[in-house]
Amino acid sequence: MAASEQVEVELKFDVDPGHVAPDLRALPGVVSATEPETFSLDATYFDTENLDLAGNKITMRRRTGGTDQGWHLKRPTDIPGARRELQVGFDEARADGEIPEALVTPVLAITRCRKLDPVAVISTTRTVTRLLGVDDEPLAELAEDLVTAQSLLPGGHSQQWAEWEFELLSGGTTKLLKAADKALRAGGGRSASSASKLARAIGSTPTVHKPRLSKRPTALELVITDIALHRNSLIAYDPLVREDAEDAVHQMRVSCRRLRSVLSGYPTVLDAERTDHIGAELKLLARILGDARDSEVQLELDQSLLRGENASPELLAALAGAETRNHDRAIRAAHAAMSSKRYFTLLDSIDALLASPPPGPDAELPATAVVDQAIAKSRKHIRKAQADLADLTEGSVEWQEQLHKIRKRAKRLRYSIDAAEPLNKKKYREIGAVAKKIQSALGDFNDIRINRAHLAAIVADEKLAAADMFIVGRLDARLEADAYRAVAEYRKAAKDL
Template sequence: MAASEQVEVELKFDVDPGHTAPDLRALPGVVSATEPETFELDATYFDTENLDLAGNRITLRRRTGGTDAGWHLKRPSDTPGARRELTVGFDEAPADGDVPEPLLTPVLAHIRTRSLRPVAVISTTRTVTRLLGVDDEPLAELAEDLVTAQSLLPGGHSHQWAEWEFELLSGGNGKLLKAAEKTLRAAGARPASSASKLARAIGSTPTVHEPRLSKRPTALELVVTDIALHRNSLIAYDPLVREDAEDAVHQMRVACRRLRSVLSGFPTVLDAERTEHINSELKLLARILGEARDSEVQLELDKSLLAGENASPELRAALAGAETRTHDRAIRQAHKAMASDRYFALLDAVDNLIASPPPGPDADLAATDVVDKAIARSRRHIRKAQARLATLTEGSDEWSEQLHTIRKRAKRLRYSIDAAAPLNKRRYREIGEIAKKIQSALGDFNDIRINRAHLRSIVDAGELGAEDMFIVGRLDARLEADAQRAVAEYRKAAKKL
């Protein structure tokens, strides 16, 4: 089923019914305008009983009439004043059918296991005038709307109002938008009282709980604010993982790990017993995503290794073929996990944690005091691991594993410091930079270690020709030199910790 997406940039105004719109042909870049054309639009809006979509400024509707009849999903955009609109026409998804899957997938992380139902019906008499530029290029259009809306929520009411919408088209720009706003307001238009027709139809809606730090935040305020930040990141990357977007698995996995790092890095701020289940579920999700991410990394490394090498198809297949199959299998497992009630229950649990955090013994302490304690604890753990490293034979498997342990502890330190970023303390940033360098250097070392083991397994299979064996030897020598450089970078950073 095909879906098309566009970014919608528009201005919305309230006006008195019957108020005459001004002539906009004098706006910059406008050469002419079409004759006004009137349409009758009828839309049904869908949401959950809890209004999970409306609370996240998302609208899902089925609309007949006009030039874009079909199913529409509107979501916030990174562009200020813009929204993303995803459309599936009735030729792809009938009006009397279920909500089409391409519109459900992007919002599953919001609706989860809850059912969608009609929450409002809105009828609009729309008169559209299109503004044209040179060679009849469409610049913008003004829609004069007379709206009748009926809320289908318990106790809902009927509303009638008039509004104007000025939307940029493919040839429009910010200068035109700014000029249009000035002209329309001078003609009597008022700032819209609601962000959308649906918001006006159903009235106030619950919104996603977004904690804010006070001037002197407590430890609980800092921790809950950070959890909300990473919850938002996890939900934002959910639909991108479902559509296999580049780097989405990595970013969603990072969000899981950062959530876990807050829970484990500040164990006395929240009630540990009441957050233990969330921590373990996040760990499982991160592991599932990690299998897909690790195979992605390995595929990238395999490609970079063979860049510029005259390797045979057999060697290329030996390096990348099995990894491709592993990656495809891991992605399928990730998608399966993200379609489960267990995953949606985890998202609900995180939301409940943010809305009603169970305080631990240090919840009311100053945020800086608890961060200082967490940093000191992480640094002790790193130094203990480094002392253990010094007792091991350099280059041994146990020594390499210990470097990996140090890397994980440096990452935990870095995440704890990242959580304290709103406090804007220079001493935290300096330690965080050191932890980042340690993590990066030892991450490179671990990737190299995995690659060298992969090369050894290919050699041990005994299926390569002499020329390919020579290439493998050269690759291994290059990796060995890279590993030595990574260890040197780690040691240089570790001296400053």
């Protein structure tokens, strides 16, 4: 189903009903203004019984009237005063039909299996004046709204109010926005009492959990703060993975691994019996996402290797064709897993953990004491793995697998230290930097190892022409040299651990 998305940047003000807006034609860059035009807008807003969308500052509505009637989904952005608006017109989805899938999918990580029902109806009499620049370029719109809202929640009531909305259009600038803010406040506008019409209609709602650290945080405070951070990251990347956005699979996988690393790296801070199942589910989800991510990495590596080579279509197909098919299958598997009840149950379990953390035996210890203990334990495990590596024949399969084990342990150390970032300790950052270098070098080595195995399989298949076989040999030699460099970088970094 076709949908369009844009970022809207607007100002919102409360005003007294009937108060006339000031003339904005004197604002910087404005040459003229259109005649005011009045519309009647009728909107029905949807949310879950728990108001999950409102709690995340998201609105979903079906609106008739005006120039953009249809289904709308508005979500926050990192830009102050800006929101992403996804629209599906009534030519694509009926006004009296079900909510379009294009609006439901981006918020599945928030709504999960919960039903979306009407929570408010809002009618607006809107008078719009458009500000124009040179050559009638649209700069901004001023909407003077008279609003009548009816909450459909238990105990909800109706209310009326007036407000102004000033929205930048394609030619608008930050300078114009600042000038409009000043002029509208001088003309009688007051800071908006609510972020949106829906928020004012239904009143207070639960909000996303944002724990705060005290000046001398306990281990439990630190761990819960980090879990909340990565939970929010996981939720943020979910819709991006569903739309196959660049690097989204990688970032969502990292969020899973970081969440799991906090649980495994600080096992005595929370009650393990009540959190082990979360770690196991996160491990499974990371593995599913990992299949897609690994194929992405191999595709990128293949493309970089072939750059400048006169490869035949057959070699291109042998290198990238199978990997592309693998990636497509892995993405479909990830999407299926992310639409399953099991996935939504995992998200519910993380939210329940944040809302009511089950303390472990070390929960009330100072955060620094527990971090020091976790770092010491991780470094000990890495050094043990390095000692075992020394007993293996360099280049053997067992030796390569041991390097992979060291990489995973370095990553666990790094994530444990990242959790301690709010403590702002220089010694933690220094150790974390070393762990990152080890992880990065051995990660490169592992990617190279997988790609060399892929090249070996292509050669064993004996279907390529002699010229292509020569290219494959040259690619393998380059990868072998890269592998030596990666191991050298690891050894250099390991001296500082």
